[in-house]
Amino acid sequence: MATATAGGAAQPGSPPAPRKSVLGTPRWVAVLFLLPALVLLGALVVYPIGYSITRSLFSADSSHFVWFDNYGEVFTNHDTLTAVKNNAIWVIVAPTVATTLGLIFAVLTERVSWGTAFKLLIFMPMAISMLAAGIIFRLVYEQDPDKGVANAVVVGVHDTFAEASAYPRARPRPNGDLAPSGGGAFTTKAPHEASTPVALPLIGILAKDLPDARPAKPPEQAKEGGKGVTGTVWLDFKPGGGGKPGQVDPGEKALKGVKVEAVKDGKVVASTRTADDGTFSLDTSGPVRLRLPSSNFAEQYAGVDWLGPDLVTPAIIGAYIWMWAGFAMVLIAAGLASVPRELLEAARVDGANEWKVFSRITVPLLAPVLVVVLVTLMINVLKIFDLVYIIAPGSTQADANVLALQLYLESFGSGNNQGVGSAIGVLLLLLVVPVMIFNIVRMRREARR
Amino acid sequence: MHAPRISRGGRRVLAVTAVAALALTAAGCGDDGGGGSKNDKSDKSGGASNSSVSLPELGGQKLQVAAVWTGAEQENFRKVLDEFEKRTGAKVTFVPTGDSISTFLGTKIEGGQPPDVAMLPQVGVLRQFAKSGWAKPAGPGATAQLQKNYGKGWQDLGAYNGKQYGVYFKAANKSLIWYNTAVFENAGVKEPKTWDEFLKTAQTVADSGVEPVSIGGADGWTLTDWFENVYLSQAGPEKYDQLAQHRIKWTDPSVKQALTTLGRLFGKKELVVGGQSGALQTEFPKSVSQTFATDDKAGMVFEADFVAGVIGSETKAKVGSDAKVFPFPSVGDSSPVVSAGDAAVALKDGKGAQALLTFLASTDAARIWAQQGGFISPNKSLADSSYPDEVSRGIAKALIAAGDDFRFDMSDQAPAAFGGTKGSGEWKRLQDFLKNPKDVSGAQSKLEADAAKAYKNAG
Numbered sequence: 001m002a003t004a005t006a007g008g009a010a011q012p013g014s015p016p017a018p019r020k021s022v023l024g025t026p027r028w029v030a031v032l033f034l035l036p037a038l039v040l041l042g043a044l045v046v047y048p049i050g051y052s053i054t055r056s057l058f059s060a061d062s063s064h065f066v067w068f069d070n071y072g073e074v075f076t077n078h079d080t081l082t083a084v085k086n087n088a089i090w091v092i093v094a095p096t097v098a099t100t101l102g103l104i105f106a107v108l109t110e111r112v113s114w115g116t117a118f119k120l121l122i123f124m125p126m127a128i129s130m131l132a133a134g135i136i137f138r139l140v141y142e143q144d145p146d147k148g149v150a151n152a153v154v155v156g157v158h159d160t161f162a163e164a165s166a167y168p169r170a171r172p173r174p175n176g177d178l179a180p181s182g183g184g185a186f187t188t189k190a191p192h193e194a195s196t197p198v199a200l201p202l203i204g205i206l207a208k209d210l211p212d213a214r215p216a217k218p219p220e221q222a223k224e225g226g227k228g229v230t231g232t233v234w235l236d237f238k239p240g241g242g243g244k245p246g247q248v249d250p251g252e253k254a255l256k257g258v259k260v261e262a263v264k265d266g267k268v269v270a271s272t273r274t275a276d277d278g279t280f281s282l283d284t285s286g287p288v289r290l291r292l293p294s295s296n297f298a299e300q301y302a303g304v305d306w307l308g309p310d311l312v313t314p315a316i317i318g319a320y321i322w323m324w325a326g327f328a329m330v331l332i333a334a335g336l337a338s339v340p341r342e343l344l345e346a347a348r349v350d351g352a353n354e355w356k357v358f359s360r361i362t363v364p365l366l367a368p369v370l371v372v373v374l375v376t377l378m379i380n381v382l383k384i385f386d387l388v389y390i391i392a393p394g395s396t397q398a399d400a401n402v403l404a405l406q407l408y409l410e411s412f413g414s415g416n417n418q419g420v421g422s423a424i425g426v427l428l429l430l431l432v433v434p435v436m437i438f439n440i441v442r443m444r445r446e447a448r449r
Numbered sequence: 450m451h452a453p454r455i456s457r458g459g460r461r462v463l464a465v466t467a468v469a470a471l472a473l474t475a476a477g478c479g480d481d482g483g484g485g486s487k488n489d490k491s492d493k494s495g496g497a498s499n500s501s502v503s504l505p506e507l508g509g510q511k512l513q514v515a516a517v518w519t520g521a522e523q524e525n526f527r528k529v530l531d532e533f534e535k536r537t538g539a540k541v542t543f544v545p546t547g548d549s550i551s552t553f554l555g556t557k558i559e560g561g562q563p564p565d566v567a568m569l570p571q572v573g574v575l576r577q578f579a580k581s582g583w584a585k586p587a588g589p590g591a592t593a594q595l596q597k598n599y600g601k602g603w604q605d606l607g608a609y610n611g612k613q614y615g616v617y618f619k620a621a622n623k624s625l626i627w628y629n630t631a632v633f634e635n636a637g638v639k640e641p642k643t644w645d646e647f648l649k650t651a652q653t654v655a656d657s658g659v660e661p662v663s664i665g666g667a668d669g670w671t672l673t674d675w676f677e678n679v680y681l682s683q684a685g686p687e688k689y690d691q692l693a694q695h696r697i698k699w700t701d702p703s704v705k706q707a708l709t710t711l712g713r714l715f716g717k718k719e720l721v722v723g724g725q726s727g728a729l730q731t732e733f734p735k736s737v738s739q740t741f742a743t744d745d746k747a748g749m750v751f752e753a754d755f756v757a758g759v760i761g762s763e764t765k766a767k768v769g770s771d772a773k774v775f776p777f778p779s780v781g782d783s784s785p786v787v788s789a790g791d792a793a794v795a796l797k798d799g800k801g802a803q804a805l806l807t808f809l810a811s812t813d814a815a816r817i818w819a820q821q822g823g824f825i826s827p828n829k830s831l832a833d834s835s836y837p838d839e840v841s842r843g844i845a846k847a848l849i850a851a852g853d854d855f856r857f858d859m860s861d862q863a864p865a866a867f868g869g870t871k872g873s874g875e876w877k878r879l880q881d882f883l884k885n886p887k888d889v890s891g892a893q894s895k896l897e898a899d900a901a902k903a904y905k906n907a908g
Binding site: 060079143169171173203204205206207208209237238239240241242302305307308392393394395396397398401409412417 | 552634635636637638653655656657658659666667668669719726727729730732744745870871872873876877880884906
C-alpha cells in the first residue's frame with residue numbers, strides 16, 4: 001500500500017491545481033460523467049446498506065429504537081447459532097471440495113482427446129438455476145429407493161452383499177411365549193420338552209403376500225419312535241379377523257423355511273428349517289428353549305437417511321458441488337492453458353514422476369487461479385439460500401439452516417421481524433467484508449505486476 | 450396453519466349450474482358491448498323468484514375478491530361469483546393471492562389498492578385486520594343472513610370487539626380419520642369410537658401385516674392437528690381456548706397428558722407407517738396417497754375433508770367405497786370437532802362489498818359450491834341433499850351437529866411464528882416430539898419457550 005501511494009504522489013502528471021486534470025477537462029465534466037454511476041451505486045448499494053444498519057436498531061414494527069437488542073437476539077437464538085455453525089461448515093467444505101474436484105477434472109481432461117466433451121458435461125449443471133437444482137436433488141435424496149436415485153444405488157449395492165430375509169416384518173404377538181432376545185431374534189421364555197409340541201405363532205405378515213403358502217398344520221408330537229422337539233411356525237392371523245391367538249385355526253397359513261434353533265445353556269444344540277406346512281422337528285431332547293434367529297426377520301435395508309438431521313447439510317453441499325465444480329474446472333482449465341509447457345517438460349526430463357510434476361509444478365503455478373476460484377466460491381457460499389430452502393424438508397430445515405435462510409425466515413417467514421432480519425443481514429455483510437478486502441488487495445497486487 | 454388447497458377430482462356439474470353458466474355466457478356476450486346491465490336485469494328478475502336473499506342492483510360496478518384458491522377450488526368459487534354477477538349486474542374479478550395471503554393483502558392495503566373482499570383463512574389475520582381498521586364491519590344485510598344461517602360459534606369467529614366482520618363461507622372439518630376399507634376388511638376391524646379402541650384397531654391392522662397409521666410428519670401442520678384433536682377431546686373446550694390464547698402455559702399438566710396420549714401412538718414404531726423417521730419424511734399428499742394407492746402399505750390417515758381431493762387426484766381409490774371416513778375417536782368424554790375455514794371480509798366500504806358478503810352468507814351461495822363437491826359449509830340452513838356424495842354429507846353433518854362445541858384450529862389462532870411456520874415453533878417441536886415421543890417434558894418446555902416468545906412479539 002505504502003508503495004502505491006508513494007508511486008501515485010511521484011507521478012509526473014499530478015496537477016498542482018485541483019480544477020483541471022491532465023487533459024484539461026474541467027472537474028465538473030468529470031463529475032457529470034461519474035454521476036450516473038454514483039447515483040446508481042448510491043441508490044442500489046450504499047442506501048440499502050445504510051438503511052439495513054439503521055433498521056437493525058429498531059424493533060419489529062420499526063416504532064421504537066431498541067439499540068442492540070436485535071443483535072442480542074441474533075446471538076442468543078438457537079436457530080441463528082445453528083445457521084452460523086452451518087455457514088462455517090459450508091464456507092470451509094464447499095469451496096475446497098469444489099476447487100479440488102475442478103482442479104482434478106481440469107488436469108485430467110487436458111490430456112484426453114474428448115476432454116472438451118467431458119468439460120461440457122461437467123459444466124452443464126451451471127446452466128440451470130439453483131431452484132431447479134434444488135428440486136432435482138430433493139428427488140435424488142428421496143428416502144424411497146424406488147424414487148430417490150441416491151438410495152437406489154445404496155440399497156442396490158447393499159442388497160448385492162446382504163441377502164434379504166423371507167419374512168422381514170414378522171414378529172410374535174406381544175406377551176406371548178416368544179420374546180425378543182436381542183439382535184432381532186426371538187426366543188421362547190419357557191423351556192420345552194420333547195413330549196409337548198410347541199406352537200410358535202407369528203404375526204405382521206400380510207396373508208396376501210403368501211399366495212402359495214399351505215394351510216398350517218397344528219403342532220403334533222413326534223411320530224412313534226421319533227425323538228425330538230416338534231412344533232409349528234405359522235401366521236397366526238386370519239384374514240377378516242377371528243381366530244384365537246396362539247392356536248392354529250382353519251385358514252391360517254403356514255410359514256415355510258423359517259429357521260428354528262434349539263438353545264441349551266446359551267448354546268445352539270440343533271437347528272432346522274420349517275417344512276411347507278410350517279412344522280419342524282429338532283433332533284434333541286429337552287428341555288431346550290427355541291429361538292427364531294434374526295436372519296428370518298432382517299428388515300429390508302431402507303437406505304441412507306440423506307435428509308435426516310445428521311446428513312442434511314452434507315447432502316445439500318453435495319448438490320452445490322455438483323453445480324459449481326464445473327465452474328471451478330473451467331476457470332482452472334483456462335489457467336492451466338497458460339502454464340508454460342517447458343517447465344513441465346523440464347521437470348519430466350529431470351526424472352520427476354507425474355505426481356511430482358502435478359504437486360510441485362502445476363499446482364504452484366496455478367496458485368493464483370486457485371485462490372481466485374476459492375475466494376469467488378467463498379463469497380458465493382456465504383450467501384447460499386435457495387438450495388437449502390428447497391432441499392431441506394420441514395422437519396430438518398432448522399438443522400440445515402444457514403444465515404441467509406435465517407434472515408429470510410426472520411424477516412418474512414414467521415415473525416415478520418425485519419429488525420432481527422436486518423441485524424442478520426449486517427452480520428452477513430461483516431462476514432463477507434474480510435473476504436472482499438482480501439480479494440481487492442489481491443487484485444491490486446495482480447494489477448501492479 | 451391452513452392446509453394446501455387441493456382440488457377435488459370428481460366434478461359433477463349439475464343441471465342447475467350448467468343452466469346458470471349458459472345464461473351467464475349469454476349475459477357475458479352482451480356485456481362486451483357495454484349494454485350488459487339490461488341483460489343482467491332481466492336475468493335477475495328471472496333468478497330472484499327462487500332466491501333466499503335479496504341483493505341490491507349493482508349494474509356496472511366492479512368488484513375484486515382475493516383468495517388463496519387455485520385450480521378446481523377457484524373454478525368452483527368462480528361459479529358462486531358468476532351467480533352473484535347474474536343477480537346484481539356487478540362485475541367481479543377473482544384475484545389469486547398465493548400462499549401468504551396476509552403479506553399479499555398487507556402490501557395491497559399499504560399501497561391503497563385493497564380488493565373489495567378477501568377470503569381470510571386464519572382467525573388471527575382476521576382479528577389483526579379488524580384491529581388495525583383494515584377490515585370493514587359487515588352491514589345489516591350480511592348480519593341478518595348470518596343470524597339466520599349460522600350458529601353462534603361461527604358468527605363469533607368472524608367478530609372482533611363485538612362487531613361482526615367475517616362471514617365464514619367455507620369450512621373444513623379437521624377431525625376425520627380416513628381408512629382403506631380393504632385393509633380394515635382384511636384385518637377384520639371396525640371403525641373405532643374411542644382412543645383406546647383406535648389404538649387396538651391400529652394394533653390389529655399391524656398384526657394383519659399392514660402398517661396402520663400414515664402420518665404426514667414432514668408437514669408440521671398435520672402434527673399440530675393431531676395434537677389439537679387429542680387436546681380438545683381430553684382437556685375440553687375451555688382449556689383449549691385458554692391454551693389457544695396462551696393464558697395457560699404449554700407446561701400445563703393437561704398438555705403433558707395430551708402429549709402422553711399422543712405418544713401412545715407416535716411411540717409405537719409398528720403403528721406408524723415407516724416408523725417415526727419415515728413419517729418425518731412423508732409430506733401430507735404422500736401420507737394420503739400411500740394409504741389409498743395400494744391395499745397393503747397403510748391403513749389409516751388422519752386429516753380434514755380435503756383428503757378426499759388428494760384421494761381423487763393421486764389415487765384410483767373411490768371415496769365412499771375404497772376410502773371411508775370416521776370421526777376422530779374420543780379421547781375424553783366426547784369426540785373432538787376441530788375446524789378451519791375461510792372468512793369473507795370486506796376491505797372497502799361500499800354497497801358492492803356488502804352485497805357480496807350478504808350473498809356469501811346466504812344459503813344460495815353455499816349450495817352452488819356444495820353441489821360441485823370438495824366443499825363443506827358451516828351454513829346450517831343448507832340442506833344435506835346439496836352435497837353430492839354420502840361422505841361429504843356425513844362430514845358436513847358432523848360439523849353442523851357439533852353446534853357451538855367445535856373449536857377453530859389452534860395453530861391458526863396462534864401468531865404465525867408459533868403456529869404456522871415451517872421448521873420452527875409448534876410445527877418443529879411436534880416434529881421433534883414425533884422423533885422422540887418419550888421426551889414429553891422436554892417437548893413441553895420447548896413449546897412453551899417458543900410460544901412465550903411468539904406471543905410476546907405479536908403483542
